[in-house]
Amino acid sequence: AQARIGLIGLGTMGAALALNIAEKGFPIAVWNRTTDVTHRFKADAGELADRVIPTDSLKELVEAITPPRAIILMVPAGAAVDQQIEALTPYLGPDDLVIDAGNADFHDTNRRNQAGLPFHFLGMGVSGGEEGARHGPSIMGGGSEADWSSVADILTAISAKAEDGTPCAARMGDEGAGHFVKMVHNGIEYADMQMIAEVYGIMRDGMGMDAAQISKVFSRWNEGPLQSYLIEISAAVTATADPHGGKPIVDVILDRAGQKGTGRWTAIEAQHLAAPIPVIEAAVMARNVSGQLDQRKAGEARFGAAPKRADFDTGALEQALIAGKILCYAQGFAMIAAASKPFGWTLNLPEIAKVWRAGCIIRSTMLNDMAEALAEDPARNLVLAPFFADLVEKALPSLRRVVVEAIDAGHAVPALVSGLMWFDMMRTSRGTANMIQAQRDFFGAHGFERLDGIEDSHGPWAMQQG
Numbered sequence: 001a002q003a004r005i006g007l008i009g010l011g012t013m014g015a016a017l018a019l020n021i022a023e024k025g026f027p028i029a030v031w032n033r034t035t036d037v038t039h040r041f042k043a044d045a046g047e048l049a050d051r052v053i054p055t056d057s058l059k060e061l062v063e064a065i066t067p068p069r070a071i072i073l074m075v076p077a078g079a080a081v082d083q084q085i086e087a088l089t090p091y092l093g094p095d096d097l098v099i100d101a102g103n104a105d106f107h108d109t110n111r112r113n114q115a116g117l118p119f120h121f122l123g124m125g126v127s128g129g130e131e132g133a134r135h136g137p138s139i140m141g142g143g144s145e146a147d148w149s150s151v152a153d154i155l156t157a158i159s160a161k162a163e164d165g166t167p168c169a170a171r172m173g174d175e176g177a178g179h180f181v182k183m184v185h186n187g188i189e190y191a192d193m194q195m196i197a198e199v200y201g202i203m204r205d206g207m208g209m210d211a212a213q214i215s216k217v218f219s220r221w222n223e224g225p226l227q228s229y230l231i232e233i234s235a236a237v238t239a240t241a242d243p244h245g246g247k248p249i250v251d252v253i254l255d256r257a258g259q260k261g262t263g264r265w266t267a268i269e270a271q272h273l274a275a276p277i278p279v280i281e282a283a284v285m286a287r288n289v290s291g292q293l294d295q296r297k298a299g300e301a302r303f304g305a306a307p308k309r310a311d312f313d314t315g316a317l318e319q320a321l322i323a324g325k326i327l328c329y330a331q332g333f334a335m336i337a338a339a340s341k342p343f344g345w346t347l348n349l350p351e352i353a354k355v356w357r358a359g360c361i362i363r364s365t366m367l368n369d370m371a372e373a374l375a376e377d378p379a380r381n382l383v384l385a386p387f388f389a390d391l392v393e394k395a396l397p398s399l400r401r402v403v404v405e406a407i408d409a410g411h412a413v414p415a416l417v418s419g420l421m422w423f424d425m426m427r428t429s430r431g432t433a434n435m436i437q438a439q440r441d442f443f444g445a446h447g448f449e450r451l452d453g454i455e456d457s458h459g460p461w462a463m464q465q466g
């Protein structure tokens, strides 16, 4: 036994993660279902090959690792993880540790933890795609403190580092907490991408800008408060020419968005938690509508395309995006806070913001300020933190104007509008749910609370009906 750790599944993510681990000085034993892949991996590992131990069976893999063993699974989420857990079981002892680093549904991670596996188990969310896995991902761990500590040196070594040098790897809580936080991360990713797509649409269809002009705007925004990986790649995307014909490549890409489901999981879980995350829900909805190409064509044929032209300025769009982004993250963090109690986790919001600062897809400058604001008072909604309240106050008139003009001209801006709707509700102390309660009491005798303290929780509806 000479490896410090093992890894199963040398696909896109597994191979990149294994090289990252070897590069940081940890000898790693690897196994892949298709054996050729394992040997090719070693052969292609270059100067890191000395630290890579290829194995042809799970027994060999386990024997190659110094006990107590740690083995990372990087296989597709779901059945493949259960299969690998079952296949490993005969070879592992009670002190060994299996780490599921795929995009597991956190309910599955909870289930696996509660199933009484005969070894230790960590669920670990890894973000940043292949590039992140190779050079520094953001890592969100779930499991016991002791299990996290047993591999924390490796995980912090391979993780991305924030500007201040802090590793973007942390234990989020027990059981599925890491996969839960990764899921919400992906939900926010959907929302960030959707809001960017919405302002892109306004520039393209409303302002008649071409891709090169739009790219310049994104590049400029990337110098300001919106600085982020997603704005940066949006600038790069719009600046890239199609190798087949030379047009901007974005103009020849079909407008149908794929999804692997993590955004949808976030929306579904938010409903279970009664946590309002309308910006993320709108982003999932927009991907679903984008998939209904035939219906969209039939709709345009019947109703005609909206006029879309509108007199925007890119400064207002930037402010709208700033406001939308803050509102979206405020919702996402509040959802995470809402999960702590039912799942028995103590999710640390400032720590989560810190872990997202580098390595992951939603990394951005703003997350530095969010980490600080959440540290001041984790129980307070992010939008009420003085720093962000001021930013929102400043940017809100632009968000409102952009949304109003967009709606007037027929631009679909579901994510931006959902952020604004939530904001207008959350800053209204006297809303309209008194009407809902009256209706509920009328038809179902569900009762209501009164504003004046009189102890009578039902309306005189029956009398009037009679």
Ligand code: NDP
Pocket (backbone or CB within 6 Å): 008, 009, 010, 011, 012, 013, 014, 032, 033, 034, 037, 074, 075, 076, 077, 079, 080, 083, 084, 101, 102, 103, 104, 126, 127, 128, 129, 130
């Ligand atoms: P790939 O398809 O590139 O690789 C899958 C790997 O799993 C291959 O090594 C494959 O082996 C192996 N595998 C598949 N089925 C089984 C099975 N039943 N038993 C054993 N091994 C199996 O996937 P990715 O690397 O992209 O993704 C891996 C995980 O990481 C997924 O959970 C994914 O959601 C997650 N993830 C992916 C990200 C990305 O950007 N791609 C980002 C973050 C997380 P074989 O060579 O034999 O086919």
